Amino acid sequence: MSSGALFLAVFLACAVEGVEALAIVLAAGTSRGWHSAISGVVAGVVVLSAVIAVLGPALAVLPLATLRLFVGGLLLTFGLQWLCKAILRAAGLKAQHDEVAVFATEVAAAEAAAVIRRPLVGDWYAFTLSFKGVVLEGLEVALVAVTLGANQRNIPLAALAAMTAVLVVTIAGVLVRAPLTRVPENTMKFIVGIMLTSFGVYWGAEGAGAQWPGEDSALLVIVPGVALVALALTALLRRPEARPVAAAPVPTENKVAS
Amino acid sequence: MTRRLTAFVTFWYEFIVGDDWLVAVGVACALALTCVLHVTTTVPVWWVLPATVLIVLPTSLWRMASRQLPKPPTDATSARTVVSVLRIRE
Numbered sequence: 233m234s235s236g237a238l239f240l241a242v243f244l245a246c247a248v249e250g251v252e253a254l255a256i257v258l259a260a261g262t263s264r265g266w267h268s269a270i271s272g273v274v275a276g277v278v279v280l281s282a283v284i285a286v287l288g289p290a291l292a293v294l295p296l297a298t299l300r301l302f303v304g305g306l307l308l309t310f311g312l313q314w315l316c317k318a319i320l321r322a323a324g325l326k327a328q329h330d331e332v333a334v335f336a337t338e339v340a341a342a343e344a345a346a347v348i349r350r351p352l353v354g355d356w357y358a359f360t361l362s363f364k365g366v367v368l369e370g371l372e373v374a375l376v377a378v379t380l381g382a383n384q385r386n387i388p389l390a391a392l393a394a395m396t397a398v399l400v401v402t403i404a405g406v407l408v409r410a411p412l413t414r415v416p417e418n419t420m421k422f423i424v425g426i427m428l429t430s431f432g433v434y435w436g437a438e439g440a441g442a443q444w445p446g447e448d449s450a451l452l453v454i455v456p457g458v459a460l461v462a463l464a465l466t467a468l469l470r471r472p473e474a475r476p477v478a479a480a481p482v483p484t485e486n487k488v489a490s
Numbered sequence: 491m492t493r494r495l496t497a498f499v500t501f502w503y504e505f506i507v508g509d510d511w512l513v514a515v516g517v518a519c520a521l522a523l524t525c526v527l528h529v530t531t532t533v534p535v536w537w538v539l540p541a542t543v544l545i546v547l548p549t550s551l552w553r554m555a556s557r558q559l560p561k562p563p564t565d566a567t568s569a570r571t572v573v574s575v576l577r578i579r580e
């Protein structure tokens with residue numbers, strides 16, 4: 233995989249999850265106060281950094297075939313799940329992810345919650361809301377970034393892509409001070425799903441012992457092939473009378489990432 | 491302790507397996523089949539995972555779509571709806 237594709241896949245995955253985390257942090261900050269909300273973000277980033285710091289070197293020492301088998305399986309599983317949801321949303325069978333609805337739900341829940349103080353934390357609810365938002369939204373993309381980077385033996389580039397995405401989303405959030413509703417989340421998830429599925433197929437098969445016809449250039453067939461299948465399935469599922477399903481309020485607890 | 495362990499296992503199960511266990515099981519079986527075919531035969535085995543995607547993706551979509559679509563009300567569900575509406579009005 234070229235460095236460009238690695239950068240793009242990690243950047244898009246991190247950006248789309250960053251937009252979702254931003255809505256939760258904004259809700260915590262605007263309704264409860266910024267000090268505890270930002271403390272939660274910092275704690276979440278520390279946890280994610282620790283996961284990356286431990287997992288990255290651990291993956292780097294694995295033999296390449298084992299690494300590709302593990303990475304391929306993980307990416308293929310994640311990729312197919314992302315793709316399924318993106319296809320269902322594109323076909324109008326699943327509610328579009330609505331950042332405004334997420335924001336409103338989180339604000340309503342935050343305003344109703346009581347203030348509980350803990351050591352070093354002025355508002356435990358705001359802290360945990362931000363912390364969970366960052367960790368739950370970030371864990372999957374952290375794993376994706378580390379595994380993609382480790383497989384290409386280029387973790388620094390994957391980390392750079394992830395940091396760039398987080399920086400872009402953070403700056404946009406600070407400037408707009410509202411959920412980023414104009415980001416085409418479903419399209420981005422569709423693209424990320426196609427890329428994760430394609431690289432999962434390629435590396436998983438290589439790790440299991442397969443040899444691709446044309447070696448690396450097989451990806452030039454796999455990626456468009458997966459995209460065509462996904463688009464065809466979207467067209468098949470989209471009913472003529474179907475309208476996009478309205479977004480439902482997202483429950484605060486047990487929220488499924490992506 | 492047991493509750494925390496259960497929560498930990500549940501979190502990772504939901505995180506990796508996700509909404510449809512069929513995807514994770516399909517991927518694991520396909521990788522295992524590729525390994526077995528590679529070791530025991532001389533035929534090319536690169537086609538196993540693409541074929542798996544062609545089978546698993548539509549199947550999982552169909553399963554998830556059938557969960558998303560509203561089911562026609564049965565007598566039992568209609569009765570439950572009426573009861574719950576009456577309770578709300580009370």
